[in-house]
Amino acid sequence: MAKIVKCQTLAGQAIEYVDEIIGSGAMKDVYFSPDKSYVVALYKARPDSQARERLKSITTTYWDRLFNEPGGDYWKNLFCWPEGIIERNGLIGIVAPAYPKHFFFEHGSRNNDILAIKGKEKEGKWFAAANLRNRFMDRRELGDWLNHLRMCVLLARAVKKMHMMGLAHSDLSYKNVLVDPTQGHACVIDIDGLVVPGKYPPDVVGTPDFIAPEVVMTSHLSRDDRGRKLPRRETDQHALAALIYMYLLYRHPLRGGKVHDVDDEQRDEALGMGEKALFIEHPSDMSNRIRVEDARPTELPWADTSQIPYTITGPYLSPLFLQAFVGGLHDPGLRPSANDWETALVKTVDLVQPCQNSACPQKWYVFDNSIKPRCPFCGTLHKGKLPVLNLYSSRKEGNFRPDNHRLMVWTGQSLFLWHVNSRIAPNEKLTSDQKKRVGYFVFHHDAWWLVNERLPDLIDVSTKTPIPIGGRMELTDGLQFLLAKGDGGRLVVVQMVEG
Amino acid sequence: MSIRRLPVYILLDTSGSMRGEPIHSVNVGLQAMLSALRQDPYALESVHFSIITFDVQARVYLPLTPLDQVRFADIDVPQGGATFMGAALKLLIECVDRDVRKSTVNTKGDWRPLVFLMTDGSPSDLYAFREAIPELKNRNFASILACAAGPKARQQHLLELTDRVVTMDTMDAAAFSGFFKWVSASVAVGSTSAGVSGALSPPPPPEVQLVL
Numbered sequence: 001m002a003k004i005v006k007c008q009t010l011a012g013q014a015i016e017y018v019d020e021i022i023g024s025g026a027m028k029d030v031y032f033s034p035d036k037s038y039v040v041a042l043y044k045a046r047p048d049s050q051a052r053e054r055l056k057s058i059t060t061t062y063w064d065r066l067f068n069e070p071g072g073d074y075w076k077n078l079f080c081w082p083e084g085i086i087e088r089n090g091l092i093g094i095v096a097p098a099y100p101k102h103f104f105f106e107h108g109s110r111n112n113d114i115l116a117i118k119g120k121e122k123e124g125k126w127f128a129a130a131n132l133r134n135r136f137m138d139r140r141e142l143g144d145w146l147n148h149l150r151m152c153v154l155l156a157r158a159v160k161k162m163h164m165m166g167l168a169h170s171d172l173s174y175k176n177v178l179v180d181p182t183q184g185h186a187c188v189i190d191i192d193g194l195v196v197p198g199k200y201p202p203d204v205v206g207t208p209d210f211i212a213p214e215v216v217m218t219s220h221l222s223r224d225d226r227g228r229k230l231p232r233r234e235t236d237q238h239a240l241a242a243l244i245y246m247y248l249l250y251r252h253p254l255r256g257g258k259v260h261d262v263d264d265e266q267r268d269e270a271l272g273m274g275e276k277a278l279f280i281e282h283p284s285d286m287s288n289r290i291r292v293e294d295a296r297p298t299e300l301p302w303a304d305t306s307q308i309p310y311t312i313t314g315p316y317l318s319p320l321f322l323q324a325f326v327g328g329l330h331d332p333g334l335r336p337s338a339n340d341w342e343t344a345l346v347k348t349v350d351l352v353q354p355c356q357n358s359a360c361p362q363k364w365y366v367f368d369n370s371i372k373p374r375c376p377f378c379g380t381l382h383k384g385k386l387p388v389l390n391l392y393s394s395r396k397e398g399n400f401r402p403d404n405h406r407l408m409v410w411t412g413q414s415l416f417l418w419h420v421n422s423r424i425a426p427n428e429k430l431t432s433d434q435k436k437r438v439g440y441f442v443f444h445h446d447a448w449w450l451v452n453e454r455l456p457d458l459i460d461v462s463t464k465t466p467i468p469i470g471g472r473m474e475l476t477d478g479l480q481f482l483l484a485k486g487d488g489g490r491l492v493v494v495q496m497v498e499g
Numbered sequence: 500m501s502i503r504r505l506p507v508y509i510l511l512d513t514s515g516s517m518r519g520e521p522i523h524s525v526n527v528g529l530q531a532m533l534s535a536l537r538q539d540p541y542a543l544e545s546v547h548f549s550i551i552t553f554d555v556q557a558r559v560y561l562p563l564t565p566l567d568q569v570r571f572a573d574i575d576v577p578q579g580g581a582t583f584m585g586a587a588l589k590l591l592i593e594c595v596d597r598d599v600r601k602s603t604v605n606t607k608g609d610w611r612p613l614v615f616l617m618t619d620g621s622p623s624d625l626y627a628f629r630e631a632i633p634e635l636k637n638r639n640f641a642s643i644l645a646c647a648a649g650p651k652a653r654q655q656h657l658l659e660l661t662d663r664v665v666t667m668d669t670m671d672a673a674a675f676s677g678f679f680k681w682v683s684a685s686v687a688v689g690s691t692s693a694g695v696s697g698a699l700s701p702p703p704p705p706e707v708q709l710v711l
Contacts (some may be wrong), residue, residue, distance in 0.1 A: 115537045115538055115567075116534060116537075116538065117544075119539050120538060123540060125541060126540045129540070129544060131502075131544065132543065132544065134542050136566075136567070187502040255502075257606070257607075259602050259604060259605065259606070259607055261602070262601075262602045262603065262604060263602070265503065265602060265607070265608055265609070265610055265611065266611070268602060268607065269503075291605070292605070293607060371682065386625065410702070
């Protein structure tokens with residue numbers, strides 16, 4: 001048995017850890033507490049005074065600002081935030097929560113876990129590359145497309161929060177974000193390198209695949225050169241866009257077929273990720289399209305951008321991808337913010353419908369706004385009635401304007417307060433009461449019904465018939481109903497698609 | 500998709516002095532390294548391995564193979580004999596010229612290959628060894644790393660080949676395992692965070708001393 005080391009954080013909290021390394025990175029060796037509820041990570045080299053100052057701010061000032069506010073506990077699921085600093089035998093270490101169980105592989109890889117990754121951390125790369133998903137991952141680890149959307153919502157929300165606090169992560173990558181596609185969880189880790197603009201500069205330029213073009217282009221300059229671009233909020237925004245693209249489409253947005261330097265592959269790489277970076281789905285410049293004939297069979301259909309274009313992510317995310325990888329690729333100021341991504345992702349969740357092919361590996365897809373909806377992943381056409389609810393909200397009494405927000409109806413789909421009132425957003429600020437369902441949809445005797453559970457104002461506007469709590473209303477084409485009175489109260493107009 | 504291959508060549512001394520514990524440790528270390536790399540999704544997407552052994556002759560023990568498909572039986576060592584390291588370098592040049600894909604206007608070529616050479620002695624074919632070195636330097640390797648294992652290994656010849664030479668005082672399992680861990684970390688380094696002042700290269704394990 002390894003011995004148990006007892007020590008104290010600088011703030012005086014008693015800490016224990018088992019003196020046996022459970023993991024080791026470039027910078028730190030990691031140890032478990034005896035009950036495995038937290039870890040101690042000791043730096044191999046003593047951080048300099050600036051880095052120690054930064055750790056102090058992260059574990060005190062920023063820790064307080066994040067967790068010591070109403071609803072602060074919400075963030076404990078989204079960040080693995082260092083809680084304290086220890087100093088022992090001249091070494092410096094941080095204390096951080098252990099990762100929850102769902103971030104470790106339960107089944108691992110195929111063929112009885114041939115790669116022996118069961119029990120290892122779910123590094124995002126496993127899920128962000130079509131070949132790894134198709135060839136190696138146990139299907140039970142892959143989750144479905146809706147859970148990938150949920151992972152992206154949480155990731156965007158976590159990055160938004162950091163940016164709102166005036167911080168930049170500086171090294172967002174699939175190594176520094178744990179994901180769980182089986183339940184739709186995401187958690188930002190490795191927070192000890194945070195950048196506080198003007199105060200703590202970055203130690204790293206980032207991880208290949210996620211470094212913003214301007215950082216790649218200027219990486220040959222010295223650190224003090226005025227032209228040198230280092231990680232900051234705008235480079236996080238690039239990394240976030242790349243992560244979301246990869247988690248939804250299983251390919252990299254800039255890794256296409258274009259060759260920039262025939263003789264030197266390193267220069268080719270630097271140009272392709274830097275100065276000459278070009279979106280593989282650029283609307284007019286086709287020169288960096290993935291060459292499907294070069295793709296491995298296990299990369300299809302994802303490598304074929306004509307079969308699975310980015311536009312399958314729907315009307316809210318598609319413009320953001322263009323903004324991130326066309327307009328904002330070389331113009332950092334134009335990149336979508338983490339908040340833009342969060343809002344678009346949340347709305348996209350409402351626009352998702354189940355695929356009727358029970359063998360479809362993705363299981364969910366975004367409604368394509370056509371009269372013959374079709375799953376882009378497996379090609380299955382939707383059969384039967386498909387109600388689409390168009391949401392409008394009141395600005396002033398009796399005047400309703402479209403919200404550019406739709407809710408797809410499927411069996412088991414729920415109605416929540418954030419559908420009922422445009423002033424309520426489904427985010428970390430919701431109270432537990434606000435998270436409760438207020439109604440649901442069900443297909444019964446060849447008709448779609450809305451069942452009212454907690455909507456006191458529900459009224460069929462066309463016939464002026466109130467629907468009491470416990471009552472139900474059939475959804476028909478053109479039906480209009482009001483979900484709530486007053487400011488932000490939503491009006492719904494039903495469209496019936498007959499597949 | 501445009502995934503570049505990362506070719507990794509491992510050149511292993513299988514001369515008679517490697518018999519017994521040393522070659523067992525090499526076999527164990529190699530398998531452990533492959534298992535560790537297969538747990539790295541980045542390596543699994545790009546790394547290709549080839550093994551060249553050398554004793555009285557040099558042979559391709561494993562042709563360039565994707566990491567997940569690498570299978571080989573334990574390496575054997577003949578009774579006694581010479582250390583034809585020069586022949587191994589010539590064979591390496593042939594393999595690299597044949598295997599490594601160059602970029603064309605339309606297709607992305609491979610990453611520059613990594614070479615790891617491990618010996619417990621010195622080249623018996625010194626003339627061929629010295630003849631191969633300029634040829635080798637004409638090829639574009641990302642890095643050549645040589646390891647002088649045990650008390651009889653001669654660093655000075657290796658230093659003619661590359662400035663990155665490490666030594667191992669002992670030839671036991673721990674030392675070889677440390678060496679292969681380092682190889683594995685060097686292969687996987689492309690996927691990790693890059694420092695502001697140049698790429699981070701993993702420090703050699705404690706069992707290995709860097710000769711500068």
